[in-house]
Amino acid sequence: MLEHGGNLRDAARHYGREDWIDLSTGINPRGYPAPALPPDAWHRLPEPDPGLVAAACAWYGAPDLLPVAGTQAAIQALPRLRPPSRVTVSAPSYAEHAHAWGKHGHTLRLSSYAALASSIDDSDVVVVVNPNNPTGETVAPELLLDWATRLAARGGWLVVDEAFGDTAPGLSVAADGRQPGLIVLRSVGKFFGLAGLRLGFVAAQASTLQALAELLGPWTVSGPAQFVAKAALSDSAWQQATEARLAREGLRMRALLCEHGIEASGTPLFHWWAHSQPEAFHDHLARHGIWCRLFRDAARGIRLGLPPDEAAWRRLQTALHTWSNR
Known part of the structure; x- marks a missing residue:
């Protein structure tokens, strides 16, 4: 089968840690709160x-x-x-x-x-x-x-x-x-x-x-x-609030990447950019406990989803800073 994001078991097996921030998919990290199911x-x-x-x-x-x-x-x-x-x-x-x-x-x-x-x-x-x-x-x-x-x-x-x-x-x-x-x-x-x-x-x-x-x-x-x-x-109220939040967070991600010299494209849910060393960048983030999506072939580059909370945003910022100042 083809490789996809979300494969955290592979990350844990390879890098030997459990405290992962999964940015390897474009899935909303603060999804709809599922209601209790009827029997x-x-x-x-x-x-x-x-x-x-x-x-x-x-x-x-x-x-x-x-x-x-x-x-x-x-x-x-x-x-x-x-x-x-x-x-x-x-x-x-x-x-x-x-x-x-x-x-x-x-x-x-x-x-x-x-x-x-x-x-x-x-x-x-x-x-x-x-x-x-x-x-x-x-x-x-x-x-x-x-x-x-x-x-x-x-x-x-x-x-x-x-x-x-x-x-x-x-x-x-x-x-x-x-x-x-x-x-x-x-x-x-x-x-x-x-x-x-x-x-x-x-x-x-x-x-x-x-x-x-x-x-x-x-x-x-x-x-x-x-x-x-x-x-x-x-749930129109949740939908409207989520549209607004994702728009803000998408802009926040774009700005954070720009601060570290990365010009990315994408949607509010994910950002992608061509990278000359995608394997090295992927490995660098992994060693900070951040799992991103690595593309090796035609789309040789990196894709990042949205962090779920402020602690995750801070860890991503630290990882980007150490990469750009290596």
């Missing part, structure tokens, strides 16, 4: 809850949504719904997209964001992460909708992964989910800090959602996950 969440089969879908449609502005066991479930299933196709995936981006399409007989091509527009007319499927993970690059929604129209004219798809879209609602095309050829992925793991629920949503035409639901089978989302997510997606 039937555990002993009833998790039939679909229309209240969950209604709450998700309201939050994402989408006309229709299919709940799935994390967007990862949809990423792995979508390539199985098409015959062999010419597939272009934005790169560098979330590596599971290319990994999944490459395993099912499709012809895979990776494209930089700058070159994506030129790939539309000679692809059957184009996959875009917007905002991008890890670099934070974006594509304007009007351009995405134009690409979807051109692909749909040949029976093609535009897959837009908006897992980090909650902090950039103006970029979302989820409201256009019924447009032919458009498939949009959303996640409650990042903004809501509920990655452990394994819950995401897919917006698409009804026929695509039906085919995906049949492929994934029944009971794909647990009862506890549905209950907690419905509460989170309905």
Whole structure:
């Protein structure tokens, strides 16, 4: 399997310490406070809850949504719904997209964001992460909708992964989910800090959602996950306060990095920058008990998520200071 952030057991095994600050993911470190579960969440089969879908449609502005066991479930299933196709995936981006399409007989091509527009007319499927993970690059929604129209004219798809879209609602095309050829992925793991629920949503035409639901089978989302997510997606006061807090903390991280000569891009939830010595920087932070995300290949660099509290911010500041003054 591919390497991802959040692998603290690997960090502890390699460096022999337990007091880790995990900045290796882009997950909100102060996630939604899950309510107590009713007893039937555990002993009833998790039939679909229309209240969950209604709450998700309201939050994402989408006309229709299919709940799935994390967007990862949809990423792995979508390539199985098409015959062999010419597939272009934005790169560098979330590596599971290319990994999944490459395993099912499709012809895979990776494209930089700058070159994506030129790939539309000679692809059957184009996959875009917007905002991008890890670099934070974006594509304007009007351009995405134009690409979807051109692909749909040949029976093609535009897959837009908006897992980090909650902090950039103006970029979302989820409201256009019924447009032919458009498939949009959303996640409650990042903004809501509920990655452990394994819950995401897919917006698409009804026929695509039906085919995906049949492929994934029944009971794909647990009862506890549905209950907690419905509460989170309905809590407008928490959502508004979190939007404001993440915006402040994202600016704080950008300023802290700038103080130490680092020009980063990203979103309020994470920052990324190309680095000439990413392995050395990763090791340096690890020796301060800070686990960041190391990228070795096309996106050779470092990604940092947000610290959870003031003590973590101070430890990060100390680690950056000792790095820049080494």
